[in-house]
Amino acid sequence: MPELPEVETLVRSLRPALVGRTILSARVRWARTLANDTPAHFKKQIGGRQVLGLARRAKYFDLQVTGAHLVIHLRMSGDLRLVPADQVPAVHDRLSLDLSGDMKLVFNDARKFGRAWFLPDPASLFARLGPEPLGEDFTPAWLCAALGARRRQIKPLLLDQTFIAGLGNIYTDEALHMAKIHPQTCSQAVSAAQCAALWQAIRAVLQEGIRRNGASIDWVYRGGEFQNYFRVYGRAGQACPACGAAVERIVTGQRGTHFCPVCQPAPA
DNA sequence: CACGAGACCTGTTCGC
């Protein structure tokens, strides 16, 4: 469940419950979850530190502790849960932090793609990321200029985190539909009017996702309900909510891509 | 620079 709105939703729910607690100890059940450290060294380093804050950058969680940061990326199947200290570990728990107040923060991740970095400063990890789509740096003018400077299919470009940071497969398909742009359109061929519409659409779908507490699909359910409002994502063969035509599914940049062939006509 | 293939992983769903 990890695109910007889902991470943002989790950050908002976890932050007030985590800030102020002390990390008593850590447990590592899948060593490769630690991207830049060994379990032994990590456990030694994180113990005793206090949680000062929890923020989001793109799809990353930035847990600020005294003197360091624990940065976590959920990738495809990761989840963060705050549970009672005595709760029995779940099948796919990879990492857990015992906290003061008889709670523990658990990183659960069926596919083992998720990663955690223990760093003095996360700036280097975030250095290559593009602008936050809900931030001030992301403007219609910037988007138009940036699209014109590249010659890539628009969908893979929007998924490129060094271009814009935070969009994933769901919100990209939804935004392109809302902006009426075919996913395989060359970025340089996107008109000024389409640029403006795309900027608007990206902000709108992300804000709607956050308002609905993210999307919950497959077996990883966590309370969000944006999945009930998808216009095209995962709706191949069903009616486009705008025109009624059947939504199509193609593969672009090795990702399943959903679009309406009438609202989003293929470029000439 | 742009793009495709392959890796990394496990679980669910689809098609015969």
Added chain:
DNA sequence: TGCGAACAGGTCTCGT
């Protein structure tokens, strides 16, 4: 019913 293929919210690296 069973079984293999296809597919899944992400990102990295390599070859062309």
